[in-house]
Amino acid sequence: MITVVVGTQWGDEGKGKIVDLLAANSDYVVRFHGGNNAGHTVVVNGKKFPFHIVPSGVLNPKTVAVISNGVVIDPDVLMEEIEMLKKEKIDVSKKLVISPRCHLIMPYHKELDLAYENARGKGKLGTTKRGIGPVYADKVSYNGIRVYELLNWQLFEEKFRFQAKIKNEILKAFQVEPIKVDSFLPKFRQFRQLIKPMVHDSFVIFEKALAKDKKILCEGAHGLMLDVDWGLYPYCTASNISVGAINLGAGLPVSKPIRVVGVIKAYLSRVGSGPLPTELFNETADNIRQKGHEYGTTTGRPRRIGWLDLSAVRFTTSLSCINQLAITRLDILSEVPQLKICVGYQLNGKPIAVSSCGYQELANVKPIYKTFSGWKEDITKIRKFKDLPINCQRYIKFIEKFLKIKIKIISVGPDRKETFFN
Ligand code: IMP
Secondary structure (H helix, E strand, O other): OEEEEEEOOOOOOOHHHHHHHHHOOOOEEEEOOEOOOOOEEEEEOOEEEEEOOOOHHHHOOOOEEEEOOOEEEOHHHHHHHHHHHHHOOOOHHHHEEEOOOOEEOOHHHHHHHHHHHHHHHHHOOOOOOOOHHHHHHHHHOOOOOEHHHHHOHHHHHHHHHHHHHHHHHHHHHOOOOOOOHHHHHHHHHHHHHHHHHHEOOHHHHHHHHHHOOOOEEEEOOOOHHHOOOOOEOOEOOOOOOOOOHHHHHHOOOOOOOEEEEEEEEOOEEEOOOOOOOOEOOOHHHHHHHHHOOOEOOOOOOEOEEEOEEHHHHHHHHHHOOOOEEEEEOHHHHOOOOEEEEEEEEEEOOEEEOHHHOOHHHHOOOEEEEEEEEOOOOOOOOOOOHHHOOHHHHHHHHHHHHHHOOOEEEEEOOOOOOOEEEO
């Protein structure tokens, strides 16, 4: 049985919490794309665990966490997260698997990301500056360095020196200090020693697991509107997020029936630039941002806030064959007197689908809204659908009806306990 959890919006939907919840019944939890541009927070008994690279389900005692080939790894970040897990007395050598095919985010990737963003000036994309675009660019232009090379030190050092020489020429054009390879080598040696016992061919592990009917949970990062092919290029990230990426990024079959859980935040948020038709620039947005602590887990940037955009979500649920939904952050909407949901766009007076929009069109569409009365009650203690305020029930039922997909999981607060199945 394969379950995939994907974000249906522009990221930060609360996937970490849903993954952590579903991981309780999973044998494996897998990150299959992206890198530490993602930030998934899990709260257990009031304690926060921010994960950027290690799959969020790792905290469950019986779950093995796999970082598969589609993921790009920043050694500094993975080392930090491994340390965090060790402090929690988690035996990482048994609980964490790293594919040798993962590409490494090298020091020059971060410098290049920053240099490109600075050079774009006003037209900057608002990347997380974690080197994500440059590392994926190197992957597909055969210039990448993987965990595989790192395990063979001589190969690694040769490739690192060769690539740094080229990248330093580019950095020079941006007037950026060159990378000094020797100063980074000790850290890479340390990283190599640390991860060596965890590096295994994940394909073989999954083949065996599937033969034994083990449960595999795939943790999507970011949100489908940021997919490099299907998102709003270039206001997107560099990896494929859609469900097919579990085949490319983890070697998992997509021909078997798959449970695809789409996570919807009850409103909209995003970090980074690019058009966002339902964005709000008023007090409601400020209140939601404050109450929901809507500041990026990865970069700390204040998130842009808007009304729930079901026009976009209808596209992403269809694209990724989503057959179940989880809604998060409903509690943040308590006390907003009136709520709106976008049900479509118009461009020059004519309806237009989000998939037909490039960034120029999306910047000019007019959202069509349906208005809902809000609810005042604090809902964080509620554990049954029928106990939710009637207006909250109406809001949820409308989403289900519009998307024709059942909302199976309802999250009413950040803690693992503040969730129920519907
Ligand atoms: P990059 O992935 O750092 O190259 O950033 C490209 C775009 O994707 C920027 O708008 C980022 O803010 C956005 N982005 C990347 N990862 C996430 C995420 O996990 N949550 C929200 N936005 C993200």
